[in-house]
Amino acid sequence: MKGKGIQAAKLQIDWPELMRFKRSFTEPVPKRREEGFAKAGIAAFHGRARFVGPTAIQVGEEILEGRYVVIAAGEVPADLEIPGAEHLTTSDQFLELNELPRRILFIGGGYVAFEFAHVAACAGSLVTVLQRGPRPLALFDPDLVDLVKRTHELGIDVHLGTEAIGIEKSSAQFLVRALASGGTSTFQTEMVVHAAGRVLEINELNLDAVGIKWEKRGVRVNEFLQSVSIPGVYAAGDAAASSGLPLAPVASYEGQIVAANLLKGNHQRPNYLGIPSVVFTVPPLAAVGLSEREAGEQNLKFRVKKRHDLDLVFVSASCGNIFRLQSARGRRHGPHSGRSYTRERGR
Numbered sequence: 001m002k003g004k005g006i007q008a009a010k011l012q013i014d015w016p017e018l019m020r021f022k023r024s025f026t027e028p029v030p031k032r033r034e035e036g037f038a039k040a041g042i043a044a045f046h047g048r049a050r051f052v053g054p055t056a057i058q059v060g061e062e063i064l065e066g067r068y069v070v071i072a073a074g075e076v077p078a079d080l081e082i083p084g085a086e087h088l089t090t091s092d093q094f095l096e097l098n099e100l101p102r103r104i105l106f107i108g109g110g111y112v113a114f115e116f117a118h119v120a121a122c123a124g125s126l127v128t129v130l131q132r133g134p135r136p137l138a139l140f141d142p143d144l145v146d147l148v149k150r151t152h153e154l155g156i157d158v159h160l161g162t163e164a165i166g167i168e169k170s171s172a173q174f175l176v177r178a179l180a181s182g183g184t185s186t187f188q189t190e191m192v193v194h195a196a197g198r199v200l201e202i203n204e205l206n207l208d209a210v211g212i213k214w215e216k217r218g219v220r221v222n223e224f225l226q227s228v229s230i231p232g233v234y235a236a237g238d239a240a241a242s243s244g245l246p247l248a249p250v251a252s253y254e255g256q257i258v259a260a261n262l263l264k265g266n267h268q269r270p271n272y273l274g275i276p277s278v279v280f281t282v283p284p285l286a287a288v289g290l291s292e293r294e295a296g297e298q299n300l301k302f303r304v305k306k307r308h309d310l311d312l313v314f315v316s317a318s319c320g321n322i323f324r325l326q327s328a329r330g331r332r333h334g335p336h337s338g339r340s341y342t343r344e345r346g347r
Helices: 015-026 027-039 110-120 142-149 248-264 292-297
Strands: 049-051 055-058 061-064 069-071 075-077 103-107 126-131 157-161 164-170 174-179 183-189 191-194 196-201 233-235 277-279 283-290 301-308 324-331 339-342
Touching: 069 248, 069 292, 103 110, 103 174, 103 183, 110 157, 110 196, 110 277, 126 183, 142 283, 174 191, 292 301
Parallel strands: 069 233, 103 126, 103 191, 126 157
Antiparallel strands: 049 055, 055 061, 075 196, 164 174, 174 183, 277 283, 283 339, 301 324, 324 339
16 A cells, blocks of 8 residues: 555554545546536536426526436535534545644544544544444444444544533634533544534525425435425435435435436336445444344344454554454345444454
8 A cells, every 4th residue: 555645564544645645536536527527418517506496496597497307415514503613624624634633533423433533543643532422333233333432542532422512712722612421521632523413405405495395314205216296306315315324325326226217217216225334443343234123123033143253364463353243134034134243453
């Protein structure tokens, strides 16, 4: 990985070099995509869009009408509604930093917080994570998450049951006030990163005015990802109130389903069985299928297997060699079986 931000000799991330490598392949993408659209006869409009009719969109001064409209808007950071929220660094801004501060605090305990925290720690930063709830990474089995919580060796300090209630700027640092067990604590840091969840960016699309039904999870759709109220409207990804997980591959998959149904009529339905979810931490944590709790709620007969092997993986003294596997599979085959697993490398 030399030249791509990883120093193999001591397994440490060189952040500036990593950012240079990242930009080398991400920055050309928008221009290339728009050039590809133009060659295919697709016109691109830049600006905020809003519905002015069931299948009519206004972008700036332009009114665009079509037989169909696909809503594929993403998400934005949720409003934390705390004093000093304007001092928060978003995940997008974090990934554009040329240098990492020495001390970083993440508000939130989900994918973004843990993945970014582990990257920052491997780059030499001292990291604190404040999680309002009793456990992080709620989509994973509790015993698997326990492995990820043991992150102190990387310099990550995780505080569970701790809610940020205010941010103050003081000279070259920030003071984050938090509430835990009825008491208030203050954390000093050089950067506060918003990792406390995202919300749909469809509030300003004027959906109610044209009769498009939607809810907190997105546009209400049928099995073909078609709006239940306006037949000419489809939705995919974060914008659709479907059963799909909020993952980029799932959004791409739903986009393919919508495209097929637009071109040849409603004939394809998304199948979300067996879609894995991974959080790229140290150790990486992944799950697919039913969790032990979900299998129990469905009254399935299943067996749980756990394995802890000290000899399966050896990378270096700094990465270690612990491997853990948990699987849960229903005895009857088909869509109700599944497994979840994690791998840990540590001292």
